[in-house]
Amino acid sequence: MRRELAVILFAVCIVVLHQSLAAAHLAGAGNTTSCTGFNRTEDRSVTFWYSSLDNVTAEAANWARTNSIDPTDVNTSGASSSSSADVIVNDANYTTYCGYNWHSTGTTVGLARCTTSHVSGNFQGYCDQHNIYIDTSYFSGTTQFNQRALLAHEIGHTIGAYHETGTTVMVVNLPAPTTALGTHVTNEVNAVFPP
Numbered sequence: 341m342r343r344e345l346a347v348i349l350f351a352v353c354i355v356v357l358h359q360s361l362a363a364a365h366l367a368g369a370g371n372t373t374s375c376t377g378f379n380r381t382e383d384r385s386v387t388f389w390y391s392s393l394d395n396v397t398a399e400a401a402n403w404a405r406t407n408s409i410d411p412t413d414v415n416t417s418g419a420s421s422s423s424s425a426d427v428i429v430n431d432a433n434y435t436t437y438c439g440y441n442w443h444s445t446g447t448t449v450g451l452a453r454c455t456t457s458h459v460s461g462n463f464q465g466y467c468d469q470h471n472i473y474i475d476t477s478y479f480s481g482t483t484q485f486n487q488r489a490l491l492a493h494e495i496g497h498t499i500g501a502y503h504e505t506g507t508t509v510m511v512v513n514l515p516a517p518t519t520a521l522g523t524h525v526t527n528e529v530n531a532v533f534p535p
């Protein structure tokens with residue numbers, strides 16, 4: 341049994357302000373498109389589409405890709421269309437999307453979710469397309485550091501990173517201590533996405 345299979349049911353890919361979650365590893369072929377499952381993108385080349393983002397969200401996404409994700413063996417680039425994108429980034433003042441209590445009344449400020457998974461072929465079970473959702477009511481009232489960390493965190497989920505403890509952007513509590521994925525996650529990412 342591959343290690344990834346053991347952690348599928350553990351997946352909860354939300355960021356909350358005050359909640360703890362145990363450390364985990366890297367998601368594999370989760371074969372889920374639910375609001376709570378994980379399955380990482382299929383390979384190291386990850387294309388992005390920004391869905392009419394606020395400038396500040398787009399800037400944070402660009403920053404996170406360049407400084408937190410691209411230093412790993414994953415390479416991000418712009419997609420030629422939304423339909424072909426591996427990751428679509430969305431922002432809005434969410435309230436109850438996916439059943440969570442978003443920032444206006446609750447603590448959820450970001451979400452990464454696989455919306456289309458590969459149902460057959462070499463990448464069966466891996467995610468064909470993720471969507472990231474960023475809460476604008478949180479975003480507009482927080483620091484640039486937190487904005488960058490939130491995007492790095494959610495993009496980290498799309499390449500398989502689970503929540504971690506310690507000095508990594510994948511901690512579940514905000515504010516994150518750093519915008520970096522950290523050695524543990526980076527090593528695992530590089531192991532599953534060899535150049």
Ligand SMILES: [Zn+2]
Pocket residue numbers: 352353354355493497503512
């Ligand atoms: Zn998370």
